[in-house]
Amino acid sequence: MTALTDPPTSTQTAPPDTRPSSAEPNGRGWFRAFLLRVHFYAGILAGPFLLIAALTGGFYAITPQLEQAVYAKELHVPAAARALPLSVQVQAAVKAAGGATPVTVRPAPGPEDTTRVLFTDPSLGESEYRTLFVDPGTGTIRGDLTTYGGSGALPMRTWISNLHRSLNLGEPGRIYSELAASWLGVVALGGLVLWIDRIRTRKRPKKARPASGRARTLWLHGTTGTILLAGFVFLSASGLTWSTHAGANITTLRSDLGWLTPAVSTSLNGQPAGQAGDHSGHGPAPAPTGAAADLTLYDTVERLARADIITAPMIDIKPPATAGTAWTVTEAGREWPATASAVAIDPAAGKITSRADFDDFSFAAKLTRWAVAAHMGLLFGLPNQLLLLALAAGLAAMVIWGYVMWWKRRPTRGRTWAVGRPAPRGAFIRGPWAGVLAAITVMVILGLFLPLLGWSLLGFILLDAAIAAAKRRRREPAPLR
Structure with a gap:
């Protein structure tokens, strides 16, 4: 960030500026100046959201182990020589x-x-369910807890998840996480361009690692961001699929491209299968309307599913939501190489009526499921969690280093409202018209696809213009009387 200095007065002489200009009107400098300015404002104003997302996300990454420890009584039992029929277990819960x-x-x-x-x-709230935990060997109820979504998150993990997603403020709080996810990829990629440009344009060799001061902080900021770039972009892209505004656009795009996850048809009249989403927040089916009164059907449905394509240890069995529809059995595990095959079953006829084999999913549908599981720290178990913790720590450090650099090179001390000037204003509009038009087009497309990024970018521009106008007013001489 370039320090902002006042124009010289009759009693104040400005030192000569020996720094290279960052805003040549028709050279590449115009874009670097623009990118640096956006990177600066995004870091200062979106930084707090990124820091909160990093800290809460790192906390969420360790929830599988916490959940196993806190809810050991509900989750685990002594191994029995033989489990009771599933229908008997369900009857105990009912x-x-x-x-x-x-x-x-x-x-x-x-x-x-x-x-x-x-x-x-x-x-209970949306996608929340009262869950009874049954000992398969004795039929004893081991616990009665509220779980959330298709992943079956228990209360502690649900609270931490909502803290990461919405600060436990409900739907309005999701604005913070969407802003963080929207800017993370943009800031990371923009920072890489600036870092490469900085290395390429150095006029003399320097030490690979500066000894101290702002230069060392800048080196740490740039090097860490480059090393963790792929992880930041992944977290940004996968996190946006959960968001309210950008997430809806992503779902529409996936639907148009045929990338949605195939789903079985529950109709018993031969209707084609539909498609479903991939997120853990998608809960079980609506409450059945009496079609599942015969609990012995659970044994039949499980047997038929196991005889078909369902092989995963963890499965979800859902009775029909309405009369005349089929039961469904879906593989629920998310660890590698768990699959997501599903079947629809008519237990009265004793047959499979529809199936969706994970091996037949498109690569995009598989990739979406893997990406969601990796973002949750479930895909590769402990290594996945450790990687998420490293990314969370790296992102938090990047934000803190950014503020340290701003503070060390902040505007003239004593200014109560100045926020600094990372590059000369006006460099963008003085660039070549073709480049400026291309940049504006990209910004508009991004703003339409990622609405919160677009509105916040517009806010940066208006804020920058307001600061510039205020500075001009301060520098204008008072009228003579």
């Missing part, structure tokens, strides 16, 4: 729930795990 009809059953994936039986509850 009795404990006062006769309510389950919306989803997740049989115990291992001999020391519990079976989850999910029920709707009008007192």
Whole structure:
């Protein structure tokens, strides 16, 4: 960031400026000056959102281990010699729930795990379910907790997840995370361009690692950002799929390109299968309407699914939401190389009515599922979590280093409102018309696809113009009387 100095007066002499100009009217300098200015404003104003997202995201990365420790009683049981039929386990949960009809059953994936039986509850929020945990060997209810979404997040992980997504402020709070995700990729890529340009244009060899001061902070900022660039871009792109405004545009784009995840058809009259999303926030099906009153059908449905393409230990069994529709069984695991195959079943006829084999998914649909699981720290287990922690720590450090550099080279001390000037104003509009037009086109497209990025970028421009106007007024001499 370039320090802002006042024009010399009769009692004040300005030192000569030996720095190279960063805003040649018709050279490449115009774009560098513009990029530097956007990078500066995004770092100063979007930095707090990025810092919060980094800290809460790092916290979320360790929730699998925390969940296993905090909810060990609900999640785990001594291994039994033989498990009870699934229908008996479900019956125990239904009795404990006062006769309510389950919306989803997740049989115990291992001999020391519990079976989850999910029920709707009008007192709970969207995608939240009352979940009873059943000992497969004895039918004993081990716990009664609220779980969230298709991933079955327990209360602690749900709270941390909502902290990361919306600061636990509900829908309005999601603006913060969408702003952070929107700017993260732009700031990271723009920073790479600036860093490469800085290295390429150095006139004399320098030490690879400056000893101290702002130069060292800049070296740490640039080097760390370059090393972690791919991770930052990945977090930005995958995080935006959860967002409100940009996420809707991404879903529309995926639909237009045929990249949505195939889903089975639950119709029993031969209708074609549809498509579904991929996020853990998508909860179980709506409450059944009496079609699943015969609990012995759970045994039939599980047997038919296991005899077909369903092989994963963790599965979700959903009874029909309405009369005349099929049961569905979906592989629920997200670790590598878990799949997401699904089948629709008519237990009365004893047959599979529709199937969606993960091996037949398009590469884009598979990639989306893998990306979501990796963003959640579930794809590769502990290595995935450690990588997310490293990215979170790196992003937090990048934001802090950015503020340190701004403070060390802040405007003239004593100015209460100045925020600094990283490059001369007006460099962008003095560039070659073709380049300026191309840059404006890219900004408009990005702004339309990522609305919060577009509106905040417009806010940066208006803020910069307001600061420039205020400075001009301060420098204008007082009228003579």
